[in-house]
Amino acid sequence: MLVRGWRRNWQQRTKLERIDLYSRLTLSVLPWLFTLSWQLAPFDSDIRHAPLPIALGVALLLVSLVQCLLSNRNVRLSYAHYLGTAVLPRRRQLPPLVLLLVSLGLLATMAGVDGVTDSGLLVMTMNAPVAPAITQVLVTPVRTFLVQSLTVAALGVGVLAAVGVRGAALAGVVPTMLFGCVLTLIAVRPSAWSLAVMWQAEEARDLQARLAVAEERLRFGRDLHDVLGRNLAVIALKSELAVELAQRGRPEAVDQMIEVQRIARTSQQEVRDVVRGYREADLSTELAGARGVLSAAGIRCEVTGDVGDRLPAPVQSALGWVVREAATNVLRHGDPRHCTIRLRTSADEVVLLVENDGAAAADAGRDGSAGAGDGSGPGGSGLAGLRERLRVVDGSLDAGPAGDGTFRLIATIPLGPAAPPAGLGKPPAAREAPALQEERR
Structure with a gap:
């Protein structure tokens, strides 16, 4: 039941909202992945199996886990700060900085009591700035972030040198700490920039x-x-x-x-x-408009069939409304990637078929009984409104899931001698008796 709720929540999101959620989840998982990899690995052979080094290693691991929690807590607000929709308070940036200093102090203490090998020390040093850097890289300019990273690396070198770390281990502190910071910069900043560009494009489209x-x-x-x-x-x-x-x-x-x-x-x-x-809706115009709108939304649209001048004006008007409403539903519901519009005309009838994939989330909204397709909206929109328009020209509408996540809509209008006169192409309110119209005047 819980998985089904997550799946429904995921399908109801737009493509941009899914990308946004994926980016935030990635940034939330990233510090945990590095901590569980780089902070746990030294316990196997790099940390000396004695009470004090083990206690210091466990304390360092707990501090890193708290850093991960703080990073997750600040991810949403940091993203909003980068997008310009909110500001991350400075009081939220202070605890990660304090814990980073605590981490450097614990590393220095472990090195001072000879409780860790040089390789283990460098691995844990590389992990120390990752979690706080995820937040910091989103709220500061790149140049400022690089200066801060150099400052932290220099501080780490000074602290470790003070407790007697020398040689290759001390020389490796700067590149390892900078590697963790630059890795975070490369992973986080381009993702946030891409997301900001997409949101700006979405706002521009709405505008x-x-x-x-x-x-x-x-x-x-x-x-x-x-x-x-x-x-x-x-x-x-x-x-x-x-x-x-x-x-x-x-x-x-x-x-x-x-x-x-x-x-x-x-x-x-x-x-x-x-x-x-x-x-009034013109069928040729609506077909061209549907193809243009769906293509602009990233949906591959295929339109087949020739309208020509063979169809009576009321029939074209009714089918134009069908195309308009069908294209609106394709954009509004589900996550389609392909849409097919076919128009078949014979001596007896004209059939319009609209079929699209990605309809798993659209069935409830387009079955004519709920959602946007119930025809209860203003102006008689939805499938109920289309059936009313088609009924005026003796037409019929069949719409529903066709299996494999496909939604199919078929509108059929008879032609030939039984085709309705031009006046029947108007909405019901416009087909009143002339005497009644004259009386209303």
């Missing part, structure tokens, strides 16, 4: 989408202004003229009000035309 929506709203506002602005100004002027004529008892006031009524009805029809242009 671009918001700007596109804002631009579309402005265009819609300009269209309405162009349609209504002049007519409303004329209506206002003619209404004022009619009022003045009516106050004088002039019969021309009736003519002016008739003209106002005519202009108002014309404006109403022009507004309907503008809105209808936004509501």
